[in-house]
Amino acid sequence: MAQENRIPDPIAAGLASGWQVVDAATLTGARTIEADVAIIGSGAGGGVTAEILALAGLKVLIVEEGALKSSRDFKMREADAYPALYQESAARKTRDKAINILQGRTVGGSTTVNWTSSFRTPPATLAFWQREFGLRDYTQEALAPWFAMMERRLHIADWPTPPNTNNDLLRQGADKLGIPTAAIRRNVNGCWNLGYCGMGCPTNAKQSMLVTTIPSALKHGATLLTHARAERLVWQGDRAESLLCTALGPDGIVPTGQHVVVRARHFVVAGGAINSPALLLRSRAPDPHSLLGRRTFLHPTVISAGRFAQKVEGFAGAPQTVYSDHFLETQAIDGPVGFKLEVPPLHPVLFSTTMAGFGEVHAETMRQFPHIHATLALLRDGFHEDSRGGRVHLRGDGSAELDYTMSPVLWDGARRALLAMAEIQFAAGALTVTPVHEQARAYASWAEAREAIAALPMKPMQTRVASAHVMGGCAMSGDERSGVVDGAGRYRGLANVSVHDGSLFPTSIGANPQLSIYGITARLASGLAQQLTGRPAPRLEA
Amino acid sequence: MISSRRSFLKIGLAGAAMLAAGGLIYRQFQPAPQRFVLDDSGRSMLAAVIPAMLGSALPQAAAERTASIAQAVEQVRLAILGLPLAAQKEVQDLFNLLSLAPARRLLAGIPPWEEASAAQVADFLQGWRMHRLTLLQGAYHALHDLIAGSWYAQPAHWQAIGYPGPMKELS
């Protein structure tokens, strides 16, 4: 097709050049694979770790339960993208079904489908970790070189293109109210400004792990095993001796009945928050203080939809380019819960499933689609003492489920966030504003909305809550009583297991997490490389 | 020769490890649930719920409407088959529940689905949406998301909502 002629496909080229990629769906017999280091998961943490360890000369194996897809598979259609590229078909939910969770499940993990917003870990978050979790060397100064290295590696830079209308309305409304906004940095290179980041980048512009660290690791001799679900680690004393994996069929759902045994000197768990703690729970990893799977955070997200006279077309153009931290910075980090304001991209499936109501009300909302501006608030969970996150459980079949209840302090934040967003949307000229809540309607003025939102019951399943930022579950801490992992990413009580992904964070980040994961895992992986090879780790280049 | 003997040994060891591993996996996990199956009663339920959920997004003309509903039923079935097995099982339980006459009458207040009026189905949806049992609220959300999501995933339904779809050259 035309596309294949114009857009080079780095994955197809890599495979042709002899990358070692094994699709477990095709295996017809037992298989054992040996490596120096086995990395479970190929997302933000797994990708960075794979590149650093492979460049250090170690024999790396990456185990990924999703499939290897590439630009020519990315057709910008939700119908294909969600089942193929997301955990649980993008329908992952908390145990009580009240929060919808978006996470990637494909080579590149969530970075293959994320929206490219790039923020360093906020200094206030690091200060909290130092103070409350004894993570003494998690200072801004110590981490700065790692963030800088990953910013170069992943082309994280200011985005010079004007924001789309959806983003610009957040800026305009906030401006009118004297609320400061700023531009979001993005990890793209040659971006076409299409607006379909959530379905996999068809032009390879997004600098996800799929087109950066993983190809580099493969070029340096790493092996990639896809459609392989890491089931459990097998211990010998305090060492993980092997990893048992189940082969999934090409649909990624039904096991084929084949298994793969992975032997390695060291294992890096990087399956993302929820799945990493689940793997360690299935493996019965030591957990003397009952911390494993706890303190899982979501940046619970509430949404407000404004209808405008003009077209907004939130589906076109870079998805997130304007933000406001006003409601984070104007209050104490451990006081009333603060929130970050951004706008989400709008596509028919995401929009139709998010907007409340059914029948005529829903049909009418859908007809207004091009005129809808949506804004969202990410609640900074994990800092207030009544925001302790959720807990990962195992279902009967061994799969992971997150039990997360919104505490009253979070509901209070949700209400304030819905109020703030409605006020901003009216200030930007919205004709009506609809907080996404089962009992809300479209309100025609700020006064009406203010009164209604003040009275809306903040309850699970009534207020729509979503999350694309899952963090925690294998919290790191300087103190063994508050974290199963130490500040170097090493799992306590095990000699050769590390955790390198978003599940490390002892609180939420209070900003979109990808760059926090890139920078922090780059440092941890470099330490690990040095330890395993006895040589300083290589620095990543752009 | 030496290397082939080595790899033979390796396979031997791997085989032994596999047997041990297989046993462990087998003992630790219950057998995986089956894939979702949409039977006739599930189809009747969806054929009644889909119009109530989608409202005037469905065409009005009788023949077109019937065909649209049949297609939507099929799309919902396919969407369910994309879920993990544990979720497919939950949806199956919900569909079974809504097919069972006593549960349907008690929990949903609905006569046989084929005979239910639009107003009755809308009342059922609203009842579950606002129900004090979060289990039923969750079931309402599942129906909402499966039906709305699979309908608006179809390019045929994009024009009606002013969505141009992705750039033709790349999609």
Ligand SMILES: Cc1cc2nc3c(=O)[nH]c(=O)nc-3n(C[C@H](O)[C@H](O)[C@H](O)COP(=O)(O)OP(=O)(O)OC[C@H]3O[C@@H](n4cnc5c(N)ncnc54)[C@H](O)[C@@H]3O)c2cc1C
């Ligand atoms: C739609 C969306 C938009 C987002 N937008 C942004 C954004 O704009 N900016 C930002 O900073 N962040 C964003 N995020 C979040 C960010 O992408 C994630 O926080 C980050 O990628 C998490 O990295 P991770 O390494 O913890 O896990 P992931 O990147 O999720 O990778 C985990 C990988 O491990 C695999 N895996 C899990 N369990 C197993 C197992 N048992 N066996 C084998 N493989 C396994 C998974 O399939 C997955 O591929 C977004 C996320 C989503 C889903």
